[in-house]
Amino acid sequence: MASLLTVLALASTSLGVTIYGQLPLGQTQTEGPWATTTALAAYNDTRLTPPAVPNPAINRNFAVQLQRDAAQVPGLSLPHVGPSFYGFSIEMSVITQVLGKNSSFIQVPFLNLMANLQERAGGVLVRLGGNTQEFATMVEPDDHRIEPGHTFGKTISGSTQTLEFVLYTRDMFYMANNISSMVNVKWFLGIPFNDSANWRTAIAEEGQTILGDHLLGLQAANEPDFYVTFGRRQAPYEPADYKREVGELIQHLETRPMITNPRILIGPSTSGQVWHAEQVFETGFLDDYKDYLYAVSVEHYPNNNCIAMYGDPNSPEAVRPQELFPYYLNHNNVVELASHYTANANTAATYGKPFIMFEMNTGSCGGFAGISDTFTSALWALDYGFQMATQNTTHALLHVGGQSVFYNPFTAPPSNQTEFNEWTLGPVYYSALVMAEAFGKSNTSQIIDLRANENNQNTPAYGIFERGQLSKVALFNYIDDPSGANDLRVALTVNGGVPTSVSVKYLEGISVNEKNNITWAGQTFGNKLTVDGRLRGSPNVTTIPCDQGQNVCTIPVPAPGFALVFLSTSDEALAISQSPTTFSTSAYQRKHNTITWDRQAVQTSNGHNAGELKAKLGSTSFGWLNVASGAAPSLGGRGGPVPLVVQGLLGTMVGLVLGSVLQVL
CATH class of the missing domain: 2.60.40.1180 (Golgi alpha-mannosidase II)
Incomplete structure (x- = not known):
């Protein structure tokens, strides 16, 4: 490893930083609705009053x-086959924040967090997708809509700044592959389903070509039961229609020469809010497509905070976190929640398929201030994880959004603060860590x-x-x-x-x-x-x-x-404590933090699945919405990935993390 020691200084001096109009990272208000505050949700300091001690007292x-x-x-449950029971579902629109801006600029804290799970359970499952995967489109690296030096972009239209497409380049797959070369991360990707007449399967083709065995499965639609609500299909759109479209997708995949294995699909990924998975099974979905499925999947959040976050917080229908607080501290509620999917898990087992809770967390629309970001969520996610495992769920993926949500397992700092601030860990990450240690690596738990x-x-x-x-x-x-x-x-x-x-x-x-x-x-x-x-x-x-x-x-x-x-x-x-494999860097990002987040923007992304409006996303890049057409430097293109330079890889790879990103060779 000594030959790889290349300390790359992106800048020789530390410049002063002046922040204009920066939203506060935290706030101390403990009363009133969250909607009246201006803090970024990931750094919110709201504290709720804990439920009273039981009276009469319990048997201690x-x-x-x-x-x-x-x-x-x-x-007893079926034996749990690793890796970690809890993995992560990363919304496609925020991959840059979590993984890195390109395949040579990878977030070091993410690598370290995955290494700790690998140490306990042998590896981690990560899904790149969510509602924004439905509009994902691969473009060439010189596409003018992609910011120079970046792997991802967005197309925004109209005065309402409505998200049209999430753009990515081939470099996304090299980024994922480079991560898997350092920590044992296996990936799930999603095939866009917004246009079943013109399938965009580049994500499957390039994913299989570049990721190889690191790619486990391809999601065939994300929450199709919401497609009419989200305006992605005309009513009526029923389980039989979804089943037919999956068949059409399979036929298309089998005609694509780059698809080496079309038999790794994942579905039906229903939310349980409009359809239940059983309704899809009744169409013959499992009988007809069992040979094409890697796993059976569903997605579910126990509650939603959509009205309070994006509507009128004083509405009678808005959820009051203080009133909801006791729900997450009650084992009976956990049992009832997991029981919704016991039959689905057992059905999947009869077909010899894993059953994956493909997207979940404490609550959709970002979760709840004072619940999703507290020790309560750590205990709840542990209890729920164990309970799902008892009922033969194979894995569950904790959803990761941007800085505008409360429930993140981990959150990168605003991009203009990476020189002096590091990441923020959500309590549910501890749940994933403990579950990994409890189940271990034996594949017999x-x-x-x-x-x-x-x-x-x-x-x-x-x-x-x-x-x-x-x-x-x-x-x-x-x-x-x-x-x-x-x-x-x-x-x-x-x-x-x-x-x-x-x-x-x-x-x-x-x-x-x-x-x-x-x-x-x-x-x-x-x-x-x-x-x-x-x-x-x-x-x-x-x-x-x-x-x-x-x-x-x-x-x-x-x-x-x-x-x-x-x-x-x-x-x-x-x-087991700290993983002996850790990563360090001396690289910094110096970017303007100009993120704008329309109040309706995230209702159909980052797990916000209860809204009826289409996503509207602002830009995380300074001036990027007004960028002129021009060629961006290639990050790899058809010639392959750019080189990676690992900084500070010493024997056991222990070093001081000075920043948030890693350059790897």
């Missing part, structure tokens, strides 16, 4: 009886809801079996009580006897409304605008002695908090 000292042998446990404490809504628990034996126990405490009076003491007993001791890792926040000080096994990624993708601090694994005479291990769980109990002190996951 309860026992959980466990079987050691999986064969003695009815109702089976999960069961233990219905602990008489199935109390505040104290869910799960058993995790690997290689046919009890491996770990997951314990939750949803109650918010800093006094310690509602901390749990859970007595674990095991048929066949407990070990001499167990090891415990804790996911902790001082309150369910906490946004910053969240730790996993004593380590944290840092507070907003300080994240480089690496864990900080020393790992803290608690050893708890067991009473073998009484066959009991008593595990404390703070209120609020989560505990992952390792039954074997030799479990390899105990030693």
Whole structure:
């Protein structure tokens, strides 16, 4: 690796920065509707009042009886086959913010965050798409609508600044491939479905050619049940119409010489708001196309914030986050939510297909201030992830939008602040990290809801079996009580006897409304605008002695908090903390941050699936909407990708992250 040490300084001095008219990154207002504030959602500081302590008090000292042998446990899930249970769905319109501006300028924090998941689960699944994939069009690198040096662009029309197309160049595939050469990321792409009479399949053709085995699947339509609502089809448009169009797509793919494998489609990706997946299955979708499907998919958000964010926040129909807060701290709601798709998952299994929750998060239209960006969402996403796994969901993809949403697992800073600010981590990223560690790399993990404490809504628990034996126990405490009076003491007993001791890792926040000080096994990624993708601090694994005479291990769980109990002190996951593979850079972006976000712009992107208006997006590039026609330098074109220069790749690839982007050779 020493020969690759090339420290590239994009600038020899640090220039002063003057910001004119910059929206505040955070605000301290804690009352009134979010719509009255001007802060970017990703940096919003709104805190809600935690739900009251249960009255009467719950049983805080309860026992959980466990079987050691999986064969003695009815109702276990199918074995979970890796990589990580949680992956990420990145809206196509914000790929530049998350992955990088081109194949030679890749976001270092993203690489580090993926490396940490790879360390625990062997790899990560990432989908590039969303509602904006339906308008995606590949253009040549010299297309005047693509900003010089960039892989992505948009076409905007009319005085309403309506998004017409998301533009990308062939370099998008080299960017993804370069990422996969450094961390084990596997990709899903989406075939545009806005014009079924004139299929645009370049994304499939170039994707298979360039990504090869790194490309797992191609989505055939995104939320087709919303197509009439979004104006993409004329009514009536029914499940049978969608099924017919998928057949037409298959016929088209089989005529394209660059398509080496047309049998990796993903569908039906219904939202469950207009159609349910079962209605598509009833058309013969699975029977007729099973040989062409990589996976069966759905998309679902438990609630939406569309009216409050983009309509009248005082409308009686607008969701009040404070009133909704308790919903996300109730295990019964998680069980009910996951149960909507149990039959779908089992149907997929009968056809030998993975079942993927292809897009999800705390709420559509960006989620909720004070919920989606707090410790509450970390606990909720963990509980929901375990619950989906118990019901044979194979993977779930947490959606990633821009800086205008609350629910992001990770957010890059505004582009003019990359010299002095770093990334912001959303609490649900910790959920993905913990799930990866809980399931591990064995490809044998089976999960069961233990219905602990008489199935109390505040104290869910799960058993995790690997290689046919009890491996770990997951314990939750949803109650918010800093006094310690509602901390749990859970007595674990095991048929066949407990070990001499167990090891415990804790996911902790001082309150369910906490946004910053969240730790996993004593380590944290840092507070907003300080994240480089690496864990900080020393790992803290608690050893708890067991009473073998009484066959009991008593595990404390703070209120609020989560505990992952390792039954074997030799479990390899105990030693996992920071991935030994990390990335560093000395490169900075110096761009004007001129992002404009029309209030109706994101109703049909970034998971905002409940609006009726078409997307209207502004530009993230200074003056780009008025750029004159001209040739941009090629980023690779038909000749291949530009070279990558990895900065600071030392042995274990450990280095100081000085900026937000990476140049790789």
